[in-house]
């Protein structure tokens with residue numbers, strides 16, 4: 555009978571296999587110039603947001619003590635949900651402890667076994683996992699390819715309820731989904747559109763509410779999932795849409811029901827963060843300008859940045875080990891960039907995921923581009 559010794563040996567073997575494939579991860583605290591966080595607007599350290607959060611801890615305590623369905627509910631949290639819904643142009647919003655939990659909740663709550671969901675091949679793991687758990691029929695379409703999507707829609711079972719889920723700005727590619735086209739296709743085919751705005755909220759749209767706003771698709775998107783740990787600088791995520799849909803999430807979303815409510819101080823920080831986004835539009839303009847500059851410089855120098863059109867700029871290297879070595883060399887020069895390898899991206903497309911934030915300077919980005927050019931051309935790291 556297998557025992558704990560054989561179990562330990564099996565786990566150790568799996569770790570060795572990861573090592574051999576260049577896929578073993580290590581935890582590394584930040585050091586050097588931030589070119590890898592999702593703190594696009596530089597709000598994680600904003601004095602006004604920190605102050606509000608600290609005051610709320612002193613006023614309301616550390617923990618919420620229970621699920622929101624029990625004693626964990628707080629007025630400050632439902633207030634910030636109402637504020638976020640208005641910010642997105644939606645009727646209602648619900649806060650979740652993470653974007654991962656939000657996507658899992660949306661997909662497992664609304665999808666039923668005989669439904670069909672169309673999903674972009676590059677969608678985030680939280681979407682992939684949510685669809686798996688929902689047990690609906692999953693139809694993957696080619697990344698951002700509306701022709702492939704339309705073809706697959708035509709051959710899908712006509713009688714089932716259909717959904718389309720996409721990131722608006724793709725987390726590892728830095729390109730945008732053709733949201734206006736999707737929105738129209740969904741209208742024509744009776745498909746429910748769900749949009750993950752994780753990397754777009756705070757940065758795009760004239761009010762900073764995201765790419766749905768920028769493309770004028772508020773009416774076409776049924777639900778929006780907006781993480782609050784990236785440009786908003788705090789943590790968690792809002793799901794927003796019609797009030798009846800948000801009510802159904804409260805009734806049925808298991809990650810919401812069976813989990814302790816967030817600390818009230820998070821709601822205070824989020825409220826301050828939304829105020830900063832509304833009052834300091836120059837932050838989003840700055841991140842977009844800096845990103846455009848870096849994309850142009852890297853492209854001029856022959857660096858492969860894929861289809862990036864945003865503050866997320868992949869430097870595609872292909873081989874896992876090469877990505878690890880290039881990242882390590884750039885880190886040793888003071889740039890905090892990280893290698894991204896499967897399963898976060900497809901095999902053979904390992905990359906550095908460079909992300910630009912509003913606190914960077916043109917000079918540091920110029921130095922970074924020089925370093926990337928030198929390191930990627932250096933013979934010791936060629937694949």
Ligand SMILES: Cc1ncc(COP(=O)(O)O)c(C=O)c1O
Pocket residue numbers: 652653654655657678680721725750752753781782783789790791
């Ligand atoms: C597109 C996308 N959706 C959802 C998530 C999950 O959000 P969170 O980190 O808040 O769990 C991420 C996080 O990286 C993401 O990139």
